[in-house]
Amino acid sequence: MKRIADSTVRRLSMYLRYLEDLDARGQKTASSDELALLCHTTPAQVRKDLSFFGSFGKRGLGYPVHDLTSQLRHILGLEHEWKVVIIGAGKIGAALANYRGFRQRGFRIEGVYDVSPDKIGQPWGEAIIRSMDSLADDLAGQDSVIAVLAIPSDDAQSVVDTMIAAGVRAILNFAPAQIVVPAHVSLKSVNMAMELEGLSFALTNNHGYRGVA
Amino acid sequence: MKRIADSTVRRLSMYLRYLEDLDARGQKTASSDELALLCHTTPAQVRKDLSFFGSFGKRGLGYPVHDLTSQLRHILGLEHEWKVVIIGAGKIGAALANYRGFRQRGFRIEGVYDVSPDKIGQPWGEAIIRSMDSLADDLAGQDSVIAVLAIPSDDAQSVVDTMIAAGVRAILNFAPAQIVVPAHVSLKSVNMAMELEGLSFALTNNHGYRGVA
DNA sequence: GTAGCTTTGTGAAGAATTTCACAAGCTCCT
DNA sequence: AGGAGCTTGTGAAATTCTTCACAAAGCTAC
Numbered sequence: 013m014k015r016i017a018d019s020t021v022r023r024l025s026m027y028l029r030y031l032e033d034l035d036a037r038g039q040k041t042a043s044s045d046e047l048a049l050l051c052h053t054t055p056a057q058v059r060k061d062l063s064f065f066g067s068f069g070k071r072g073l074g075y076p077v078h079d080l081t082s083q084l085r086h087i088l089g090l091e092h093e094w095k096v097v098i099i100g101a102g103k104i105g106a107a108l109a110n111y112r113g114f115r116q117r118g119f120r121i122e123g124v125y126d127v128s129p130d131k132i133g134q135p136w137g138e139a140i141i142r143s144m145d146s147l148a149d150d151l152a153g154q155d156s157v158i159a160v161l162a163i164p165s166d167d168a169q170s171v172v173d174t175m176i177a178a179g180v181r182a183i184l185n186f187a188p189a190q191i192v193v194p195a196h197v198s199l200k201s202v203n204m205a206m207e208l209e210g211l212s213f214a215l216t217n218n219h220g221y222r223g224v225a
Numbered sequence: 226m227k228r229i230a231d232s233t234v235r236r237l238s239m240y241l242r243y244l245e246d247l248d249a250r251g252q253k254t255a256s257s258d259e260l261a262l263l264c265h266t267t268p269a270q271v272r273k274d275l276s277f278f279g280s281f282g283k284r285g286l287g288y289p290v291h292d293l294t295s296q297l298r299h300i301l302g303l304e305h306e307w308k309v310v311i312i313g314a315g316k317i318g319a320a321l322a323n324y325r326g327f328r329q330r331g332f333r334i335e336g337v338y339d340v341s342p343d344k345i346g347q348p349w350g351e352a353i354i355r356s357m358d359s360l361a362d363d364l365a366g367q368d369s370v371i372a373v374l375a376i377p378s379d380d381a382q383s384v385v386d387t388m389i390a391a392g393v394r395a396i397l398n399f400a401p402a403q404i405v406v407p408a409h410v411s412l413k414s415v416n417m418a419m420e421l422e423g424l425s426f427a428l429t430n431n432h433g434y435r436g437v438a
Numbered sequence: 439g440t441a442g443c444t445t446t447g448t449g450a451a452g453a454a455t456t457t458c459a460c461a462a463g464c465t466c467c468t
Numbered sequence: 469a470g471g472a473g474c475t476t477g478t479g480a481a482a483t484t485c486t487t488c489a490c491a492a493a494g495c496t497a498c
């Protein structure tokens with residue numbers, strides 16, 4: 013299969029969100045025009061994105077909403093539930109655990125881990141904070157696990173190494189640090205300071221620069 | 226000035242982070258090779274990125290660390306402090322308020338606002354949760370303000386409209402919703418569910434796809 | 439059934455971004 | 469002072485991503 017750009021995957025994710033809305037409202041079909049309008053992109057872009065994976069629409073009619081929803085869920089690998097472990101029982105970890113969007117979209121928070129001995133064993137919402145040492149055992153045999161890293165930068169790389177040794181193959185990193193992972197592990201980083209700096213740049217150099225929605 | 230790509234700005238931000246480290250350690254110069262290694266990019270990319278803004282290096286020697294640090298801070302508009310108001314006194318707002326990276330890099334949390342009458346007036350860390358209605362007055366005359374939106378999606382657009390009416394010109398949005406802003410307002414959105422879905426896609430279709438560090 | 443309207447799917451064109459490759463410039467050493 | 473050894477800055481090439489434009493195909497009405 014051809015390599016799919018990151019930007020394409022993000023848009024697929026967005027199409028899915030809106031298609032789910034339309035489906036819930038009982039709308040049967042949607043044209044690339046309509047989707048483009050909702051997602052602030054172009055009809056051509058919508059069609060091109062979808063065409064990488066097959067031809068789901070009917071000419072003259074548009075895309076069947078319910079069917080395309082399933083197809084996108086399949087493409088994005090959202091047909092089964094993903095188990096999410098949160099590493100770092102701090103404020104960011106807490107915010108993520110409560111984030112509505114996760115559960116709604118099939119990501120189930122499975123457990124919370126920390127390195128700090130003070131925190132291990134403490135209750136945390138409905139769960140108990142567990143030790144990183146038990147991660148490998150807890151995940152033994154588990155396949156669809158995504159780890160969310162919400163700890164200070166200093167420890168980030170060493171914790172990542174521990175996680176990978178424990179069998180984690182996907183990491184969403186919130187620590188503002190460059191993390192290195194082997195090729196078989198997928199990593200995404202969200203860096204909030206970097207986003208703010210992007211806004212600072214835009215405000216400082218407003219030569220027609222526009223932020224990204 | 227030429228339009229600067231978003232990806233370029235993100236990398237500048239990253240160069241700055243590492244240059245600050247090097248500066249703190251007393252290193253005098255750094256080559257594009259060294260920066261590229263630290264930031265996981267290529268030397269040519271580093272040079273090209275910097276060359277959009279001037280020529281800061283010395284051939285045969287590299288870039289003067291301390292000087293380039295200042296230059297980048299200037300380019301990114303980080304020479305003065307930015308005031309950050311957090312809209313939404315929930316878990317995400319709390320996490321952001323405590324995020325070390327913000328304060329460290331010149332973003333000062335100025336106040337917390339909410340729409341919910343139950344929350345308004347309540348203490349929140351060292352501050353008191355304020356009403357959105359007072360936003361316009363509070364910001365009157367203030368120039369360098371960035372609003373961080375951490376509320377549920379349903380209210381997002383209407384709150385954004387209120388903020389813009391109050392004079393906000395830069396918004397970092399954490400609500401998983403498409404927000405529309407007029408051209409003079411800069412907007413960046415962070416969508417955590419979308420990031421997780423990207424990982425789900427990568428794990429499901431691991432045909433050489435690699436996440437982004 | 440076919441004319442007219444609509445919308446997809448897709449090569450090809452265009453734009454944007456990254457990488458290449460090398461001349462020019464600086465430092466250090468002798 | 470001159471040559472050797474680096475490293476920058478930058479046009480040009482390559483690659484990646486987006487937009488265009490249109491043939492092919494479905495639907496509706498008569």
